[in-house]
Amino acid sequence: MLDERRNPSAPQADPALIAAFRALPVANISDNLHRIVGAVGLRPFHDGTAMAGTALTVRVRAGDNRAIHEALELVRPGDVIVVDGGGDESRALIGEIMTSVARMRGAAGFVLDGAIRDLDAIARSSFPCFARAGIHLGPYKNGPGEINVPVTIGGMVVHPGDIVVGDADGVLAFSQDIAPALLTATRAQTAREDAILKGIAEGRYVGAYAAPAAG
Template structure:
């Protein structure tokens, strides 16, 4: 198992690559569907998953999770894909950012989208709505969750950008990074061949 320093270095390295490259090298299987960025994107989000499962439209356990946030955590919320009530907004994202979180991934709705869109703190969700959440529970923290059809375990590496969100275990992340770098080099050569008018074959994606 990689130690904390190695994991931190891996996370930093993955920030340099887009989610399509990462997804391609995960057999194109993991990846959240239906989530989009609500922030002003300026580079990739990358961190380790602090997972939350909550009932539809209820954010009590997200508040509890904010008390557990460590620098570099991505708060990944399984809100059942429910879009009828917002689970987080400007206040909760501000709290998360102040505690060093790397971002929010919410399988549900947010609000205060105008404020979120002016900032660069990463926030991915399904939609925005003005209606506020319940705060009754139940829920769970640091359990396996499903967001946008993607299974995320506590501690997984989570990367997000303009194209979406992908998550994968720390185990095997170094090998994944090497494969991603190799594909980036191949694609750079293809783009060069196009610019030099010597591209001759289709590149399977």
């Protein structure tokens, strides 16, 4: 049962780490998380701009956005507002006004396990917004809700202060503690894949499962 917890925001991740992860494909980061971490069923509704930032988490009653409005008063530049709406698609939790406020305050994006509206405006925007669905029906504003507590987004647990990344392939989150090692591994994989793609462009490719050449 939801209560009214309002916890302090967690320390933000190193901006250099955030910038580095924003430049990497989410699919490659996922591969180096053993391919078991990620939100299922969420997709980008904006223009596809990549997202990375520190999680400011919100948990709401289905179809109610009061706690999201309160979280907008706490958002810091670089925060990703991660909203556990229980996967409810019956009412939009945010729209153009709330995404505009978040952008004005320097947020890195919105991730919602729920619905949004004003889809045309959000589709034209470069401000990252990932959600489960779109619908015209607006939200209730009665609460309850919680801020900066562990939440579940599309089956993925997100803790306050986690690093959250997203691109056209979807969204994932991970602890700041593992970020440096994960960054090194993902960069190495990306470099290998870039070399493979370069070879393909030059007309040479050996399949990943091909037998080695004799002698």
